Amino acid sequence: MSVIREAISRAGQSGHGLRLEGVPTGVAGLDALFYRVEFSEDGPRTCPLGGFPRGAAVHVTGISDTGKSLLAEQFCLAQAQRGEGVVFVTVESPAAFVDMALQQRRLAMGIDKDAMQNIVIVDAAMHDAVREDLPTFLATAKAALEEVKARHLVIDSLTGLYEAREMQARSIVRRIYQFVKENGLTAVLTSQKRSGHEELSAEAAGGFAVSHILDVTLVLAKKIVLSAAQSRLWHAPIGEMVRFLRIDGSRLCGHDTRTHFLTITREGLLQVGPSIAAEGSGQ
Ligand SMILES: Nc1ncnc2c1ncn2[C@@H]1O[C@H](COP(=O)(O)OP(=O)(O)OP(=O)(O)O)[C@@H](O)[C@H]1O
Numbered sequence: 001m002s003v004i005r006e007a008i009s010r011a012g013q014s015g016h017g018l019r020l021e022g023v024p025t026g027v028a029g030l031d032a033l034f035y036r037v038e039f040s041e042d043g044p045r046t047c048p049l050g051g052f053p054r055g056a057a058v059h060v061t062g063i064s065d066t067g068k069s070l071l072a073e074q075f076c077l078a079q080a081q082r083g084e085g086v087v088f089v090t091v092e093s094p095a096a097f098v099d100m101a102l103q104q105r106r107l108a109m110g111i112d113k114d115a116m117q118n119i120v121i122v123d124a125a126m127h128d129a130v131r132e133d134l135p136t137f138l139a140t141a142k143a144a145l146e147e148v149k150a151r152h153l154v155i156d157s158l159t160g161l162y163e164a165r166e167m168q169a170r171s172i173v174r175r176i177y178q179f180v181k182e183n184g185l186t187a188v189l190t191s192q193k194r195s196g197h198e199e200l201s202a203e204a205a206g207g208f209a210v211s212h213i214l215d216v217t218l219v220l221a222k223k224i225v226l227s228a229a230q231s232r233l234w235h236a237p238i239g240e241m242v243r244f245l246r247i248d249g250s251r252l253c254g255h256d257t258r259t260h261f262l263t264i265t266r267e268g269l270l271q272v273g274p275s276i277a278a279e280g281s282g283q
């Protein structure tokens with residue numbers, strides 16, 4: 001048994017250098033849902049954060065085709081546009097397909113081609129060792145971070161890193177979380193929910209491991225309008241698909257807790273709409 005001195009620090013001393021600020025998400029309507037509380041003589045006041053809290057590991061979960069990859073791509077491009085390096089680790093689609101999707105998203109977002117030089121793609125879909133051996137994954141991701149002095153990391157998806165070994169999900173996600181923190185990154189990490197899970201809950205494959213470890217959880221969902229009541233509530237005809245987004249939790253800052261409509265524009269961009277409660281009451 002030994003004492004790990006580095007694990008011990010005094011409260012009020014180890015948080016220096018950390019500031020609560022927003023990282024624009026690249027998704028219209030999403031940045032406004034995060035806020036911080038400022039304390040002055042007049043009392044506490046909420047101020048918009050303007051995006052994900054910097055330094056957060058953000059978990060984006062949902063069943064298939066709910067917009068997780070679109071969100072990951074838009075986040076990636078928004079950082080590149082601001083001149084900040086970003087590493088996109090693809091675990092599902094091969095790199096060439098992600099590159100094509102990023103180009104589509106870039107055009108839709110009206111971002112200059114030069115921004116692409118701030119993005120490095122790591123192909124864990126076609127390279128089994130990167131996907132299946134965690135030390136190889138971390139070493140490859142680290143080399144990619146250094147290529148563009150990246151401040152951001154996207155992994156689409158975490159689930160692919162523990163396919164067929166969900167018992168290890170917790171330790172894999174924990175190690176990736178530490179990697180995000182060690183490297184001072186803001187990260188968007190997607191995970192797939194099984195369709196059997198309640199749609200708007202944060203439970204993802206690997207049980208609750210992912211949401212418990214990561215800092216912020218966003219749940220994306222889609223539902224088919226099946227009744228007149230749903231049709232009235234969601235302002236959509238029976239048979240149409242309606243998309244939703246909800247922030248399930250954020251350890252680092254305040255956030256909107258309502259369920260919002262989510263749309264995908266004709267150009268293929270995610271956009272967060274009003275809360276379903278606001279629509280229902282005519283606000
Ligand atoms: N360019 C586009 N124009 C219109 N709709 C699009 C466009 N691109 C994607 N979509 C729609 O957005 C949906 C969500 O796509 P996305 O790839 O982000 O899903 P996902 O949540 O990552 O799914 P999976 O878990 O299967 O990876 C697609 O199924 C499609 O219906």
Ligand SMILES: [Mg+2]
Binds near residue numbers: 068069070156
């Ligand atoms: Mg996807």
